[in-house]
Amino acid sequence: MTFVGFCQEKPNIIIIYADDLGYGDIYVNGAIGVKTPNIDKLAKNGINFTDAHTTSATCTPSRYSLLTGSYAFRNNAAILQGDAPLIIDTKKETMPKMLQKAGYKTAVVGKWHLGLGSGKVDWNKRISPGPKEVGFDYSFLIPATGDRVPCVFLENQKVVGLVDDDPITVSYGSRLDGYPKGDKQPHLLKQHTDPYHQGSVINGISRIGYMKGGKKALWIDEDFPKVLHEKADNFITQNKEKPFFLFYSLHDIHQPRVANIKFIEKSTMGPRGDVIAQLDWIVGKIVETLEKQNLLENTLLIFTSDNGPILDDGYVDYARELVGKHKPSGEYKGTKYSVFKGGTRVPTIVHFPRKVKPSVSNVLTSQVDLFASLASLVGQKINKKDAIDSENYMNVWLGKSNEGREFLLEEVYTFGLRFNHWKYIKPTNKKVPNWIALKYVDPAFRTESQLYNLLDDKLENENVAKKYPKIVKKMEQEMHRILSEKNNPLKK
Numbered sequence: 001m002t003f004v005g006f007c008q009e010k011p012n013i014i015i016i017y018a019d020d021l022g023y024g025d026i027y028v029n030g031a032i033g034v035k036t037p038n039i040d041k042l043a044k045n046g047i048n049f050t051d052a053h054t055t056s057a058t059c060t061p062s063r064y065s066l067l068t069g070s071y072a073f074r075n076n077a078a079i080l081q082g083d084a085p086l087i088i089d090t091k092k093e094t095m096p097k098m099l100q101k102a103g104y105k106t107a108v109v110g111k112w113h114l115g116l117g118s119g120k121v122d123w124n125k126r127i128s129p130g131p132k133e134v135g136f137d138y139s140f141l142i143p144a145t146g147d148r149v150p151c152v153f154l155e156n157q158k159v160v161g162l163v164d165d166d167p168i169t170v171s172y173g174s175r176l177d178g179y180p181k182g183d184k185q186p187h188l189l190k191q192h193t194d195p196y197h198q199g200s201v202i203n204g205i206s207r208i209g210y211m212k213g214g215k216k217a218l219w220i221d222e223d224f225p226k227v228l229h230e231k232a233d234n235f236i237t238q239n240k241e242k243p244f245f246l247f248y249s250l251h252d253i254h255q256p257r258v259a260n261i262k263f264i265e266k267s268t269m270g271p272r273g274d275v276i277a278q279l280d281w282i283v284g285k286i287v288e289t290l291e292k293q294n295l296l297e298n299t300l301l302i303f304t305s306d307n308g309p310i311l312d313d314g315y316v317d318y319a320r321e322l323v324g325k326h327k328p329s330g331e332y333k334g335t336k337y338s339v340f341k342g343g344t345r346v347p348t349i350v351h352f353p354r355k356v357k358p359s360v361s362n363v364l365t366s367q368v369d370l371f372a373s374l375a376s377l378v379g380q381k382i383n384k385k386d387a388i389d390s391e392n393y394m395n396v397w398l399g400k401s402n403e404g405r406e407f408l409l410e411e412v413y414t415f416g417l418r419f420n421h422w423k424y425i426k427p428t429n430k431k432v433p434n435w436i437a438l439k440y441v442d443p444a445f446r447t448e449s450q451l452y453n454l455l456d457d458k459l460e461n462e463n464v465a466k467k468y469p470k471i472v473k474k475m476e477q478e479m480h481r482i483l484s485e486k487n488n489p490l491k492k
Helices: 037-045 059-068 095-101 221-238 270-292 367-377 434-440 469-484
Strands: 012-018 047-049 105-111 138-142 169-171 210-212 244-249 299-305 348-351 359-361 407-411 415-419 422-425 450-453
Touching (some): 037 270, 037 299, 059 095, 095 244, 221 270, 270 299, 407 469, 415 469, 422 469
Parallel strands (some): 012 244, 047 359, 105 138
Antiparallel strands (some): 299 348, 407 415, 415 422
16 A cells, blocks of 8 residues: 655654553543543544554553564564563664654653663663664663563663662562562552562552662652653654654553542542543643644654553552443453453544544554554655564555555464454463463463454354354464464565
């Protein structure tokens, strides 16, 4: 597919990447108990996609696919520990590298969770490789996730606020005699946790892993929105005279959900709803910055999430108890960790006043295609060996075409494949952590293929594989092709 008619003046590009935000978690998509006026305004003035998907129902794989244009399974990408090495090959073409070649200044602000360094990380020096080596001119990071150590920010791959006489040590194995332990001193906790999150207690929150030192560098969770917005605002303001790309990768609404005091009780759903309101504020502040700098008209702003929603994910914040009538996945089955539709079907809004007319689109789309689509937008060619799973659907993203993906892959402990109104799920014997298997993995995945007719069964309740063997065979063949080919022979 060829994109026709992009601006002679290259647009700025911002991807706002929420974390664990479900399709139904924003008001315009049916949220109950929390309002999201800033996100709703984007949808009203842009394109609200109703069948847009991540490549995976977990975070690291989705981010990997977005930035590389390749499915995560090709690199065995999975959820990483906080001290894991960088999983993106620095020799590999990436979205930010491609945009640099097109004359863009590039930045990532927020959650990273793609690994850092090449082995054992020394947090007291500049850490390499990292964002710089994969195409970002500027970076300000939450290194992994809010519930993992180290609990410090990195700016251009150096810990912010670190002093020489208090070096940082991190361990995901042996315990360190540093900060208190969540399982030993629960009276220090703001939120109680499951056994997995009982490592170092920092800012009243028990994390995964252990940390020692770096006291003056520690973040305060409640300050995330202010700190991240200041860095994003500075990058936009300093680069307003040239095209820029900002990957604004937010922590909200990932655990631990600890809202700034100005958002406490902004919802009726407790901490989870409050951080949705906080997320909406962050979106509004970015739009405010663009308006102030007269950049909004020529900025392609994409708002989306890394995977579907999760209610009980380590901390006791009563998300499940307080959810009420609210449906985080909308009317669909599945959540984060699930191959059902709700695991990868996420809110997705494209806002670009110069080119986009307000509308609602039900076209089937995948985030893996943003790489090739943006390359087309800025006039960059992609080599066959690069972004091998990414296809150019720029006309779809801009509302100029209704011809979306014919096949769409979903990945999480097994594989799902969409084909028009059909959904196929591949059986698997892959080892799954018990706490995930009990809640999110249907035992039938272990023994039999599953096929759903989404026209008649949008909730994916009735397995009709035995009724339609020819469809199953076609889906199995396409799945085999995708999983076995190093290069995609049908790439457009």
